[in-house]
Amino acid sequence: MKATEPLTPTQDRRQRKAQQTRNALAAAAVELILERGLAATTVEAIAERADVTRRTFSRYFTGKEDAALDFVRGDGDRINALLRTRPAAEPPLLAYRRAVRAWLADQENPAHHLRPRMRRLLTLVDTEPALFAAYERIRVDAQEESIRIIAERLGTDDVRDMRPAVVVDAAAGVLTAALRIWARGGEGHDSGAADLAALVERAYDALISEAATAAADPSSEE
Numbered sequence: 001m002k003a004t005e006p007l008t009p010t011q012d013r014r015q016r017k018a019q020q021t022r023n024a025l026a027a028a029a030v031e032l033i034l035e036r037g038l039a040a041t042t043v044e045a046i047a048e049r050a051d052v053t054r055r056t057f058s059r060y061f062t063g064k065e066d067a068a069l070d071f072v073r074g075d076g077d078r079i080n081a082l083l084r085t086r087p088a089a090e091p092p093l094l095a096y097r098r099a100v101r102a103w104l105a106d107q108e109n110p111a112h113h114l115r116p117r118m119r120r121l122l123t124l125v126d127t128e129p130a131l132f133a134a135y136e137r138i139r140v141d142a143q144e145e146s147i148r149i150i151a152e153r154l155g156t157d158d159v160r161d162m163r164p165a166v167v168v169d170a171a172a173g174v175l176t177a178a179l180r181i182w183a184r185g186g187e188g189h190d191s192g193a194a195d196l197a198a199l200v201e202r203a204y205d206a207l208i209s210e211a212a213t214a215a216a217d218p219s220s221e222e
Contacts, residue, residue, distance in 0.1 A: 024050040029067035065134035071112030076142025092150045096171040104197040122183035178203040
């Protein structure tokens with residue numbers, strides 16, 4: 001069946017059921033890791049909490065870390081979907097920034113980062129090597145897709161032309177830095193959506209300011 005063809009009622013029902021199972025496993029992983037700690041949490045316990053089998057878990061996730069951080073993957077997918085809708089005339093960095101802004105401003109489907117317990121989980125990423133590794137894999141996958149989107153916008157090759165990778169690495173790096181500061185409660189921030197959005201905007205302003213300063217400094221050419 002072609003991707004453009006509408007789903008039949010049976011196919012649509014199966015997709016909804018599969019997504020519900022995935023969400024239940026991801027939620028169970030977060031709950032158990034925050035309750036017991038990463039080391040004491042097993043895949044079997046996650047499957048039991050979600051009321052599915054161990055085999056079912058393996059159809060969705062490679063491990064407990066992957067399941068707990070599924071919200072990171074989901075938000076990366078949403079940012080990329082929004083990036084695809086940005087006007088073609090927008091410069092790539094601005095397009096990425098505005099895609100992130102739209103993601104954080106969505107009231108009907110709030111960013112997963114802003115949901116209960118996610119902030120606590122993000123703080124564990126810096127202290128648990130296995131979680132950090134899973135986080136980096138998910139983040140890199142999302143950025144690779146962003147690079148392909150930017151390359152298409154520029155009408156170029158994302159392998160031979162470094163511009164898409166440079167833009168995405170800078171733009172996504174700013175977002176990652178802002179999320180890390182927010183998760184740690186830095187700069188007096190609380191956990192509100194407006195608070196995170198303002199922090200992200202300041203982070204992008206800082207990037208632009210530094211770039212402008214470097215461009216205006218004659219010594220940078222030496």
